[in-house]
Each structure stands twice: as structure tokens, then as C-alpha cells.
Amino acid sequence: MVFEEKPEGNGSLVDKNQLYLGARHQANGKPGASGKARLSARQEANDKCDLPRKSLNRYTWQEIQRHNQETDQWLVINRKVYDVTGWADRHPGGRKVLNHYAGEDTTDVFRAMHPDPDIVQLYLKPLLIGELAPEEPNQERNKNSQLVEDFQELRRTLETMNMFNANLGFFFLHLTQILILEALAWVVVWHFGSGWLVTIFISCLLTVAQAQSIFLQHDMGHISIFKKSKWNHLMQKFLMSHLKGLSTKWWNNRHFQHHVKTNIDTKDPDIDVGPLFIVGDLTPVEHGKNKIKFIDYEKQHLYFYMVGAPLLMPVYLNLESMKEMYLRRYWEDIAWVSSFYIRYFITFGPFYGIFGTMVLIYLTKLLESPWFGYVSQMSHIPMKISREENQDWFSTQVLATCNAEQSFFNDWFTGHLNFQIEHHLFPTMPRHNYHKVAPLVKSLCAKHGLPYVNKPMLKAFGDIVRALKKSGALWKEAYCMHPEI
DSSP: OOOSSSSSSSOOSSOHHHHTTTTTSOTTSOOOTTGGGGOOHHHHHHHHHTSOOOOOEEEOHHHHHTOEETTEEEEEETTEEEEOTTTGGGOTTOHHHHHHTTTEEOHHHHHHHOSOHHHHHHHHGGGEEEEEOTTSOSSOTTSOHHHHHHHHHHHHHHHHTTTTOOOHHHHHHHHHHHHHHHHHHHHHHHHHOSOHHHHHHHHHHHHHHHHHHHHHHHHHHTTOSOSSHHHHHHHHIIIIIITTOOOHHHHHHHHHHHHHTTTBTTTOGGGOOTTTOOOSSHHHHHHHHTTOOSSOGGGHHHHIIIIIHHHIIIIIIHHHHHHHHHHHTOHHHHHHHHHHHHHHHHHHHHHHHHHHHHHHHHHHHHHHHHHHHHHHHTTTTTSOOBSOOOOOHHHHHHHTOOEEOOOHHHHHHHTTGGGHHHHHHOTTSOGGGHHHHHHHHHHHHHHTTOOOOEEOHHHHHHHHHHHHHHHHHHHHHHHHHSOOO
16 A cells, blocks of 8 residues: 555655655654654654544454445554545545445554654544454454564664665666666667667667666655655656656556556456466466457467567556546646657657657667567466465565566576565565575575566576467366357
8 A cells, every 4th residue: 555645656645845844854753943843753653653642443353354345444553444435536556445444454564664754644534433352463364463463574674784774875876777778779879870870779778777777666656765745756757758758657557456466356456467468377278268369369379479579668667657646637748758768859859750759669668668568468367366365475475576686797687576475575686685684585485385486587587488379278178068049
């Protein structure tokens, strides 16, 4: 769950002015020169929490679980019960993120998606309606309470180890890499002209810049770099919208759902890949039984090579971004994305003209698309895809995610998303710390008998196609076993 005013990252519950109550604070938490006028939101939240209050209503899990509809949404965080129904439309990640967890305990996902939950608690207070009855467990009875406690203890340990503190120099080098590649592409075409060989060369330079931009904006979107949310938001807009030409709000709205309900059918938009593909074990069988055949899904693994990977970025994601900006009137994003095209026309227009510049943009995105497609799908498509089972946070993420082996190249090529398990468990953690945390996560998996999947990167790429082929075979078998009446 992501409590902010706007779908731009993992911040707080409120509008921008409220969100940045603590923005004028120093990084060490001490107030600035204006003293009382600059009390941090965290201090204010703590002060309010210390005030005496009336006894709260007490609820059982059975009562809470009935409030799981779009028009009636209750959440449990640290044994406190919140009614978020009236606020859902203002939720920054979209109302779906809240609805996905309605009637459930959200303690771990809430903590995972918020770098500073103390600020958020200040604004959760008006939504508080009660607490769990004393005889009720901390989470639903179907969850492994010992695993939940062990994971929470692991998080406290990592916080003590400062694993959530970013090395700004690390991210500055990645930003510098992107800007140098962008500038070098222009210098090359300015010096050598716009011949085909030069065009192909600068397209490769721009492709690397584009791929690295989406990885770096991903870090910004999770508020994993700067202590102040506003700088993460601003830099994410610069990277995602100005350098890549995609809507930041659209990305965050989609990405938050993916994180909170990873590989959960009908809830994770990243596995909603129809009608061109069907994934997992359940949907193919249902499609087969119901004679749903938009394409021959038995050959979908071949379509992935020919259509899916090459067109993911230049066609599907770009059209989705533009549609979302237009329908939801994301005027700020429209302005930022417009600056992407204006910049390209100013820098490359004199050499290629309007049509040629558009071809250059499309060629760059076409080259980037397989890169992003394979990296983003290798950790999820081959893993468990299921309907809602309301498992604990740790189990859900570990079973739906896998890693690719670490190396300097793999880390750079994937934007450290070869550590997807660690990233999904701790989304606000700076990526340069994933490898330090991995042994502890692996140890916790071993303790509780959960698989910790870590494979060579090329095998991870191949597993995407093998998973699609398996799903296609399941569809074909169900389709043939149930002839039309």
C-alpha cells in the first residue's frame, strides 16, 4: 500500500503540502532555523499518538474480513483497524491497491512500501475505527505467525544495519552515465552526419541510456534514494517522462499494484497480458475449457520472440501511457512527456527532420524493448501465478519471484533487478544493498522450508519462453478435451 497524495512513489497519505511537512527538516532529523514552525511530521505524529483517547471498538477477524468490497474497505495495520472506503479514490496508487487488501492484515506490505511510516501514521489517524480484539492473533489465522514474526525481526535487523540508507554517489554515477550517453549520441551525429551506420550507432547509445533510465526512475519511484520524497518525485519525472517519454503516474499506479499483489491473477497488471498471451496454470485451462481462442496459444512462446518482446516498449507501454494520461487528465505528466519529444526534435530534428526523428525514437525503443521485456519478466512469469490466497507477505513474494545470479554485468544490465526477491520484500531499500541482504533472506527461506530460486541469467531468460510454452500446452489440452457442443 502506498499512502501519498499522488501516484508518484512510496510516500505519505496526503496532499503535497502535507506530504512534505518534514521536507524542511535536516536529514539528521533536527529542526531547521525556524524552530517550532519547522517541527517534523514524525514529531507531530508522535505527539498526537501520545494524546489520551477513548477506548477503541474491538473487532474479530471474521468481522473485518466481511469488509472487503470496493464500497466497504477495512484494513488492519499493527492490530489497528482502518476504514479507508471514503479515502480510496484519493489513494495515490489508485483505489485498486487498497481494494486488493480490503479485509486483510496489511502490516508488512504497509511497512514495505513506506520509507517513513511515522509520517503516514499522522494521517491514518482520522481513518482509525478500532482495533483487533485481545483474543485475536496479529494476522489472519491461515498465516504462519512464526514466519511473520521472523520476517519482521529481519526487517528490524536490516534497519539497524542501515541497509535502507542510500549511497548517493552510486546513483550519481548511474545518472551521469545516462546523461553522457544522451549527449554523446548528439555529438556523434553532429560530427559525423546522419548516415545509416551513424544512426544505428547512436540508436545503440540511446538504447543503453533509455534502459538505464527506466531502472533509475524505478529506484526514484520507490523513494529509495533521497530522504526527502519531493526530490525522488522530481527526479523520477525527469528520468521517466523527460528522458523516456512515459507517464510517471501511469507507471506508479501500475507498478504499485504489481508490488502489493505479485503474480496474483486479476490483481497484478503485469500478468494481465491477454489477449495475446495467457500465463500460469489456471487461466490457460479455463480459456481452453471455455473455447477462448484469440490466437493459437500453443504457439505463444514463438509470438513472444517475434512480437511480444520487440513491441512491448514502442507499442504497448507507450500506448498505455498515452491513454492513461489522456483519460485521467494527467496534465503535469503530459507536459513532461511533451518535453521529451520537444527535446528530440530540437537536438535531432535538424539532422533527420520530423519524420526521421520519429523513426529514431521508435528505433531506440524497439531496441530497448527486448532488454526491458526479458529483465522484467524473467523473475515472475516462470514463477507461481495464482488466484488470491491471502498468504503472508514474505511467502507471497518469495514464491512469485526469483533471482538471477550476481555479477558486475548482471547487476548493471538488470538495474539490480536480478535481486528481485530482495527488491520485492524491501522495495524502499537502495539496490546496492541487495547483495548484502540476500544471505539473510536465503537463510529465512531455509528455516521455513521456502524455495529461494537463484539461477543463471540466460536460463532465467529461457524460462520465460518455457513457461509460455507450458501454459500454451495446458490451453491446447483443455481446448481439445472439451469439444464444442
